Amino acid sequence: MLYLFRLLFLLINIDQETVLNWFGIEDPTNVKAYQAIANGYDLNSSNIEPSTNISIDTLGLLVEGLLNKLQDGLTIVDIENTLFFILFVRFIILALRYNLKTSLYITSIGLFAGYLWYRHLIDIISTYSNVLIKIPFLQNLGKDAIRLQSLSHQTVATNLKLGENTHWYNPGQVIYYAIMKAIINVDLETGQKYYIDPISMIISKIQGSGDSNIVSFYYKLYNKVIPRVYDFCSKFWAQLSGVAAYAVITRIGKKYCPYLIRWHWTFLLIIMMVENIFISFMGRANYFQTQILIPQKESYGNYINSSLQLQINFLNIIIIFIVLVHIGLLIFGLFHAIWGQYFYVPFFVENTELHIGPRPKNSIYSGGNTSWQDPEEKEKHLNRVFPKLWYGWFGSGTKNGWELTSKFKQFINKIIKKIKR
Known part of the structure; x- marks a missing residue:
């Protein structure tokens, strides 16, 4: 198994160009070569600079390139590239921490849970396709949804x-x-x-x-x-x-289905019951705006009716707010599932865990943290008038804010020591 893992690293040349090409970002060394060819310079193997290794500059180029791409709007391809990059990085980290077989199992569990969120996200984007075209940042998502349909x-x-x-x-x-x-x-x-x-x-x-x-x-x-x-x-x-x-x-098949998949799948089924209310409302609001208010406004010609304009603007604000919150929540859950993590949403999480029970904490395949399931938090929850809304990043808790950072540093130090060995 160890030799197969080493062979994987030999077959894949992971450098700056590989990482940037994954996200569709041009490597600066390639840009210089293209400019030289355009200017008529003669290039041979001695003049071409090889791609540099991964460094802090690579991270800066990656962030800069992603921000430039996001200025044109978010697309389904951008989401897919980010998800698979996270899966690959997580696979490498888990392989260094455990072994190749365990890493494959854990990554596959996260991939299946993320696929459930991804399919639901595509369905919602297809449902909102006519509305997404009106929102500047999400126009490309709407176009992608129409093409898929x-x-x-x-x-x-x-x-x-x-x-x-x-x-x-x-x-x-x-x-x-x-x-x-x-x-x-x-x-x-x-x-x-x-x-x-x-x-x-x-x-x-x-x-x-x-x-x-x-x-x-x-x-x-x-x-x-x-x-x-x-x-x-x-x-x-x-x-x-x-x-x-x-x-x-x-x-x-509860005995053979990992807890992470059961948790995210049950959570999705529960929120789908509430989603239908907002989807119906969005359909009615969009129909009222496009078929009634806008034709009435056009009938006035150059005369601007302030009441109609106010209604149209108010509906725009409501529609954009609901779409952004809804799609943002789905993307939020999607990335948690890919990372093998959990998150807390009042009422929905309680009902989810009533169906499938608490997380088995003695298994490495059960995913990340669920601090709201701790006995102390359960006792505090019973005495609260309003539910607690935030349980830290990835459900790790809010008692020690720097605990996650210190654990991450310890984990990085262990990886560096293993690489040195």
Whole structure:
């Protein structure tokens, strides 16, 4: 295992150019080379400067490049690049602290928990796509969501037309298209379809005898009843699949499902009940603004109606505030899940832990800190009129503010000693 870990570092050349290219930022040495080529200078291997090693300057270039990219607006690609970079860094740190196998397990647990948040974030961004286009900093997110929606519609239409590109995680589609491929024969010259299943072959014999009742029943069954039943079952499964997967993995397979995944998955299901209220409100507010207030304002022409303008501005403030808080909370939870950490939100966390219980503190696979589960905090919580809102970074507590920094320094010193050895 140790030799495999060393081989991993030999195969991946981690320098300044590698780190900057991960985030789509140009290395200054490459920029100088491009400028020299543009000016007509002759470059050979002796004139090209190799990329420098990772240093404090690399961190400065990384922060500067990310800030320049964020000025154009946040995109889904930026979020994905940041997440995978965090996963890679966390994998390296855990491999140095434990071993390669343990690091892979812990990183995979965080990846699965983060994927749950990421999929939900994409769904919410797609829901808010028409609103995000109006917000300057989030316009690119709205455009990405619209592209994803159009791409998914094209994929579904292609799959329905050709019956191809089906995947193993859609067993219903695999079975449906397998049956359709088996019972339908297409004439390549005329393009006409022929049903070659046993029932259709029998009906073709009956059709020649003139018995119209059986033939009409057959066509109703194949053209109306079966497609409607399939459509109903597919929609029902689309609504039920998430809850069914949650029940099978976190309830039936509780023994084999890590606590981090169960905690974040349950937390997501609970907040989804409240999210529907804000999503409905956002839809109504956006419709009222775009379909009623703005047309009325345009009907006045050059005359500015202060009351209408005030209503439009007020709705803009409410819409932007709700969208930023909602998406910000999801990104906040997403990064906590990727890091294998927990966070506290009153009412939601209590209900989450009523379902799955407290965190097992004797396992390295259970994730980070949950200081609100400590016995002292539970006693204080019962005596409080209002709940405590902040339990420190990554749920580490608020008693010793510099405890996390000191532990981080100790951990860095241990890594430096191991590298020296």
